[in-house]
Each structure stands twice: as C-alpha cells, then as structure tokens.
C-alpha cells in the first residue's frame with residue numbers, strides 16, 4: 001500500500017482526519033523551509049505536500065502563486081528539491097508528495113524524475129495541468145518506482161470521469177472543494193457534500209478535501225465524507241506573518 | 254494519431270476542472286457547427302458584418318521596388334480591423350447556441366479583445382477581457398474601443414504583464430465561471446479543441462485567397478504564402494487550404510524582438526524547445542528547468558513564448574518554413590507599405606510584409622502572397638514613441 005494511504009488511515013484510526021499541509025519548496029527561504037517541514041512533521045502531518053514552483057501556475061490563487069514565484073527567484077528548481085530531500089531521506093514520519101505543473105517535470109525527464117523521487121523518499125505526485133486523458137505516459141514512468149499519481153477531482157467531475165481516475169489509483173484522491181484556484185475562502189459551496197459522497201463511493205482510497213481550507217471548524221459538516229484535509233494558502237499566510245508551522249497545526253491536533 | 258494532436262504536438266494539458274467545459278465545447282463543435290442554422294447564420298454574419306470576402310490586393314509600387322509580385326490578403330479590411338473577428342464571431346455564435354451568455358477572452362494587441370467585444374455586442378452577450386497591464390498601455394486605442402462597446406476589462410498585473418499572463422488569468426477565471434461563460438480563445442493554440450476550432454474559423458482566409466489569386470493569375474498558384482505567427486491563428490488560416498499544394502512555399506514569420514544577441518524574442522519555433530504551456534505540447538521559449546521565459550516583440554500580438562501545435566507540426570515535418578523578423582525590420586515594413594501603397598499594416602502583419610522586403614533577392618520574380626492580418630491604427634502610439 002502506498003505510504004500516503006497508510007499515514008492517512010493511521011490518523012483515521014485514531015479518530016482524526018489526515019492532515020496534508022502544503023508549502024512551496026524553499027518557502028519562505030531555503031533554510032527555514034526544512035525547519036517548517038520538520039515542525040509540520042512533528043505536529044502530526046500525514047502527508048506533506050511540497051510545491052515545485054512554476055512560472056505559470058494556472059490552478060493557483062494569488063497567495064500560492066506569489067510564494068512560489070519568490071522561490072523561483074531564489075533559484076529553487078527540481079534538482080535542488082530532490083537532492084535536498086535525498087539527504088534527509090528517512091527523517092520524516094509523514095509521507096511526501098510533490099505537487100506542480102507538467103513542464104518542469106517534462107524537462108527534467110520523466111524517468112529520471114521518477115527514479116530521483118524514489119531515491120528521495122517521495123511517494124506521490126500531483127500534476128495540476130494533467131487530466132486523465134494525458135496521464136498514461138506519466139504513470140508509466142512513475143509506477144516502476146512505486147510513486148502514485150494522485151487523482152484530482154472536483155464539483156464538476158462526473159461519476160464516469162471519477163471512475164476513470166479511480167482505476168488503479170493509489171495513495172489518496174484529492175477532492176477540490178471549489179470551482180476555482182487555491183486560496184482561503186470563508187465558506188465552501190453546499191454542493192460539496194453530495195459530490196464528496198459520490199467520490200467516496202467511486203474511490204476505494206482515502207478522500208482528501210482541499211482548496212480554501214483554513215480551520216478545522218470548516219470540516220465539521222463533512223464528517224464521514226472525507227478522510228484528510230489539505231491546506232496551503234492559510235499556512236503560507238500564517239508563516240508570512242512571522243508565526244510558526246507548529247502554532248498553525250495546534251487547532252488541528 | 255491521438256485525439257487533439259498534430260503529429261507529436263497538441264493535447265489537453267489542463268486542470269481536470271477545465272475538462273468538463275472543454276468536452277462540452279468539443280461536443281458542441283461536432284453537433285452544432287455542421288448544422289444549417291449555424292452555417293447560415295455564420296456565413297451571413299461574415300458577409301454582412303465583417304465584409305467578407307475580404308479583398309486581395311496587388312501592390313504595384315512595392316512589387317516594382319522589390320522585383321517580385323507582391324499580393325496582400327486584406328484581413329485589415331475586416332470590421333474591427335483584423336482576422337480575429339472570423340474566430341470570435343464563430344466561437345461567439347457557437348457559445349450562444351450552446352446557451353452561454355458571457356464571452357471571456359484574453360488579448361495581447363487588443364484586436365482579439367475588440368473582436369470578442371464586437372461579437373458579444375452583436376450576439377447580445379457580455380464580454381470580459383483580460384489584458385496585460387503593459388499591453389493596456391501599449392494598445393490604448395483598442396482598450397478605449399472595447400470600453401465603448403461595453404466590455405469589462407481586467408488588467409493583469411502578474412508575471413510579464415503581457416499575453417501569456419492574460420491567458421493564465423483568463424483560464425483561472427474560466428475555472429470559476431464555466432456554467433454560462435465560454436472562453437473565446439484568441440489563437441490556434443491552447444488545449445484541444447481550440448487549435449482545431451480556431452483553424453476551422455480562420456481557414457476562410459486561405460479558402461478565399463487561393464481562389465482570388467487563381468482568378469487573377471490565370472489559374473496559377475502563388476509561389477510563396479507568408480503570414481506572421483504569434484499564437485498562429487492568422488497563419489494557420491492563411492496556410493490551411495494551401496497545405497495540399499506542395500508547390501506553394503508556406504512561410505511563417507516569428508518576431509525576433511530587438512534581434513540583438515541575448516535579447517528576448519517571441520520565436521519559439523526558431524529558438525524554442527518542446528514543452529507544455531497553456532494546455533498544449535508545442536514549441537516554447539523556456540529555461541532548462543522548464544520555466545517559461547519572457548518574450549518580447551514591438552508587436553504586442555506576437556509577444557508570446559508559445560505557438561500553436563499545428564505550426565510545431567508543420568515546422569517539424571518541413572511543410573512550413575519559419576523565419577524571424579526583428580523589431581526594426583518590422584517597423585521599416587510598416588513605414589514602407591504605408592508610404593508606397595497607402596496601407597498602414599498592424600505591427601504584427603508588418604513582420605510578414607518585412608519578410609518580402611528583407612528577402613527580395615531570393616524572391617526575385619516570384620509571386621508572394623502575404624496575409625495582412627490587421628491594420629495599424631492601433632499602433633500609431635507605439636510608433637510615435639519610436640519614429
């Protein structure tokens with residue numbers, strides 16, 4: 001079983017939702033990034049999602065975009081991420097997931113990328129700009145290295161398309177809570193519940209809810225319909241205001 | 254060949270949340286475009302509102318100067334001043350028949366924004382136009398036109414503040430507004446089905462031009478057909494019906510920017526490598542790490558680091574020849590065509606005209622048919638600063 005699934009299910013067994021914090025690699029700077037990861041790990045993250053910065057992140061809202069572009073300016077690239085992760089392999093209790101856009105991965109070379117991910121202890125990958133139709137060649141490269149491509153579905157994904165994503169999917173399914181980009185929102189659309197229920201039926205791996213989540217109170221109404229929560233913009237904003245990852249994780253514990 | 258691909262290029266590299274509207278669009282293309290209702294209404298609009306067929310013009314003075322036969326396909330005579338209107342009326346009508354009431358678009362030079370706004374007004378829809386902050390300054394006359402005709406204009410402040418970033422922001426908007434909104438993409442790039450859909454609406458350029466040229470030349474075809482390439486819509490429209498005519502050389506002209514070594518260009522076919530941007534696998538200006546590089550051209554409509562996938566395919570197979578023209582060569586052509594023929598071309602189209610001027614020796618005695626994709630009124634401000 002993929003480590004991401006194991007970790008989320010461990011949390012669920014303790015009666016908690018799996019926690020999936022997101023930070024762009026190298027945010028807020030190269031050194032502090034590793035300190036933040038260690039704090040998130042110690043605070044009980046199930047999966048840590050590390051953003052691979054891209055110049056044209058179409059699915060990202062302003063907070064994530066700005067943070068990622070700053071990392072790009074600081075010279076963060078895939079080589080840095082994978083080399084630094086390799087040095088720290090085995091140090092994290094949480095499973096590791098890389099999230100980004102296809103072009104940087106494509107330029108790195110898919111097979112090399114998959115091998116380097118394995119060597120760095122990465123167990124999953126999200127490519128924001130790659131729907132099912134284009135995913136086969138990426139899966140072909142990842143599978144031999146035990147890395148799962150995490151499916152993304154949303155409010156407008158039909159049951160038929162969910163089934164396409166569910167075939168052979170491992171790790172967890174990322175359910176996007178809004179029709180829109182990443183970012184904090186005060187309220188989540190009402191339709192989420194019925195679509196989440198549908199996803200729960202179609203996928204036999206955990207379901208993580210993401211986009212727009214900033215506080216555990218928001219999740220109460222989705223109890224039983226989801227197994228994990230992803231939060232990025234809220235965490236980034238928290239760190240930007242000089243506070244620690246640890247204090248962000250406090251209400252989630 | 255895989256659906257939505259031209260050889261190795263094309264595809265649908267886009268977030269899953271945008272797949273439902275793309276699939277809806279593809280289905281509408283198949284069910285609505287062939288209907289008599291669509292075809293009749295579209296043909297009537299092109300005739301009554303756009304002024305099609307657009308003229309083909311022989312340039313006697315420049316032909317003499319250059320020692321070749323120079324012909325222009327006059328998309329600049331279209332209502333709203335460029336080829337863009339063919340596509341926006343097509344997509345606008347399609348969207349209307351799909352039950353949508355908002356046309357969302359990005360624009361670089363503003364021509365596509367103006368054309369989308371015209372389509373929206375004609376079809377009683379709302380236009381929302383994303384435009385880079387730099388381009389808003391560079392193409393002020395078009396911004397004023399759009400405002401007058403009722404468009405909501407969103408200034409894009411991120412990244413390079415040009416076309417590439419306007420596309421990013423428009424895609425983000427489409428993510429959240431997809432029920433009643435059609436993304437009226439402005440060029441033959443982007444995810445499938447846009448490259449095919451836009452070509453379908455623009456191929457009328459070569460359909461008319463081919464016949465008009467033969468009518469004026471005792472059935473002969475031109476030796477060379479030339480068009481500028483930003484995303485590639487006017488060029489693919491100009492090339493499409495000549496592709497089977499293997500005697501006709503198809504030349505796409507990319508923008509070299511200032512042309513100085515190390516400067517930014519807008520020439521992904523000449524200087525780029527395979528990569529993925531805005532939903533399509535094509536040629537791109539990018540770093541080794543796969544980050545998109547800024548582009549540059551004096552012509553805002555060419556200022557884009559990517560290119561439509563069908564051009565990447567024509568380039569790879571050798572059916573198309575792609576060359577570059579720099580800013581000063583384009584500005585020279587802008588002045589020469591204005592002075593010698595009384596036609597002020599768009600700075601984008603000036604790149605295509607410049608090809609004939611710069612290559613006059615190699616083209617001696619040949620017939621050269623250039624797509625004059627748009628008129629240059631919008632560029633007088635830029636030229637004021639330069640001249």
Ligand SMILES: Cc1ncc(COP(=O)(O)O)c(C=O)c1O
Pocket residue numbers: 335336361362363364365439440441481482483484485486487488553554555599601602626627628
């Ligand atoms: C007059 C004119 N020509 C050409 C272009 C480039 O677009 P494309 O390459 O899609 O034809 C533009 C784009 O704005 C334009 O305004």
